[in-house]
Amino acid sequence: MKKNYVRWWVVFLVFIATGLSFLDRQVLSIAVIRIQQExxxxxxxxxxxxxxxxMSYALMFTVGGWLIDRIGARKGLGIAVGLWSVANALHxxxxxxxxxLTFRFFLGMGEGACFPGAAKTVHEWFDKKExxxxxxxxxxxxxxxxxxxxxLTIWLSNSYxxxxxxVVPGIIGCIWVIVWLLLPWxxxxxxxxxxxxxxxxxxxxxxxxxxxxxxxPFSTILKQRETWVFILMRFLLDPVMYFMMFWIPKYLSDVRxxxxxxxxxxxxxxxxxxxISNILGGFFSDQLVKNEIxxxxxxxxxxxxxxxxxxxxxxxxxxxxxxIAVACMALYMFAHGCWITNYITxxxxxxxxxxxxTVVGLSGTAGALSSLxxxxxxxxxxxxxxYKPLWxxxxxxxxxxxxxxxxLIPRLRPLFEQPAAIAAPAEITD
Numbered sequence: 354m355k356k357n358y359v360r361w362w363v364v365f366l367v368f369i370a371t372g373l374s375f376l377d378r379q380v381l382s383i384a385v386i387r388i389q390q391e392x393x394x395x396x397x398x399x400x401x402x403x404x405x406x407x408m409s410y411a412l413m414f415t416v417g418g419w420l421i422d423r424i425g426a427r428k429g430l431g432i433a434v435g436l437w438s439v440a441n442a443l444h445x446x447x448x449x450x451x452x453x454l455t456f457r458f459f460l461g462m463g464e465g466a467c468f469p470g471a472a473k474t475v476h477e478w479f480d481k482k483e484x485x486x487x488x489x490x491x492x493x494x495x496x497x498x499x500x501x502x503x504x505l506t507i508w509l510s511n512s513y514x515x516x517x518x519x520v521v522p523g524i525i526g527c528i529w530v531i532v533w534l535l536l537p538w539x540x541x542x543x544x545x546x547x548x549x550x551x552x553x554x555x556x557x558x559x560x561x562x563x564x565x566x567x568x569x570p571f572s573t574i575l576k577q578r579e580t581w582v583f584i585l586m587r588f589l590l591d592p593v594m595y596f597m598m599f600w601i602p603k604y605l606s607d608v609r610x611x612x613x614x615x616x617x618x619x620x621x622x623x624x625x626x627x628x629i630s631n632i633l634g635g636f637f638s639d640q641l642v643k644n645e646i647x648x649x650x651x652x653x654x655x656x657x658x659x660x661x662x663x664x665x666x667x668x669x670x671x672x673x674x675x676x677i678a679v680a681c682m683a684l685y686m687f688a689h690g691c692w693i694t695n696y697i698t699x700x701x702x703x704x705x706x707x708x709x710x711t712v713v714g715l716s717g718t719a720g721a722l723s724s725l726x727x728x729x730x731x732x733x734x735x736x737x738x739x740y741k742p743l744w745x746x747x748x749x750x751x752x753x754x755x756x757x758x759x760x761l762i763p764r765l766r767p768l769f770e771q772p773a774a775i776a777a778p779a780e781i782t783d
Contacts, residue, residue, distance in 0.1 A: 418714020591720025
């Protein structure tokens with residue numbers, strides 16, 4: 354690939370964007386300890402607050418992904434970050450449960466387009482030998498945001514009140530949008546126009562198997578078996594990740610009796626593990642590809658190893674040591690980071706520039722819908738029973754999903770290689 358150093362600035366800004374997305378959604382999981390003390394919200398009501406976020410998040414994962422495939426990553430991601438940053442800052446004005454539900458809904462609406470936009474951006478700027486590593490950097494920001502969220506939120510809460518934990522990241526997000534839109538995309542992006550939409554003739558990858566100028570009809574995407582397998586995997590696995598994000602601070606406080614300040618000193622550790630594994634998982638996968646291992650096999654090797662690691666996660670419930678429990682959480686996050694980087698890269702490998710963002714969006718919607726259904730149930734399980742069933746499920750679902758993956762898609766292959774392979778020209782329009 355032709356040397357183009359702007360692409361590394363682009364992926365760094367995507368790293369910051371995904372970091373802000375996780376930081377902004379994580380603030381509530383920390384601040385809720387103080388918010389419940391002030392407003393008296395129950396655990397079930399907190400579950401419904403998370404459901405409000407997931408409702409719009411689920412919708413916009415698909416709608417946002419589809420739109421970004423059409424308007425390009427530059428505009429699409431800029432709009433998304435701007436929307437969720439304003440919504441996050443408005444959390445600082447909250448005085449009632451209905452307001453919190455509303456602001457949370459708009460936060461999810463903006464954040465739903467984040468990862469489809471990140472996947473689209475990486476595919477536009479990187480070829481298959483660097484794509485997994487670039488994806489690892491891009492989505493690795495989410496983990497760093499989650500690392501920063503607990504100590505930052507606790508420090509801001511102790512110094513300026515819990516409301517500042519929402520306002521400050523919201524302002525930072527608005528600044529990000531300005532920087533993103535000022536990036537010299539038109540002059541520098543390989544094979545894209547000023548809107549970030551792939552063009553055929555300009556692309557250094559114009560000898561690729563993909564038609565970079567193709568817009569794949571939504572109905573055609575839904576007819577592919579691969580689409581539904583990727584959707585199934587996210588439907589099974591996303592509730593585990595949302596459980597980790599939304600409920601672990603309360604688990605440490607309620608079950609492990611960890612003080613509020615101490616939670617900020619512990620909760621960042623699993624997310625640091627996630628950030629490291631996002632990058633390492635992509636690096637290892639790309640190294641396998643560079644060593645002439647089939648692309649699909651390389652992605653599956655890393656995902657299979659990650660699935661095996663999650664079998665140790667139920668030990669979290671059965672250890673008496675807080676340190677070992679946090680280490681088990683970190684092990685899960687390490688496995689998930691390797692998994693999700695190669696999962697998103699596999700979608701990019703299969704669906705190409707015409708449908709990657711849409712399929713990432715569809716699968717994200719499936720995961721959010723699954724989590725939306727289960728989140729109130731989690732609150733009920735926690736109140737009436739314990740966290741034990743949740744830890745056991747967290748350890749078993751990844752191996753189940755991986756077995757389904759290798760059985761249902763024995764070989765990952767690029768789709769939509771030629772326009773004729775999809776539909777007649779009259780159908781390949783919007």
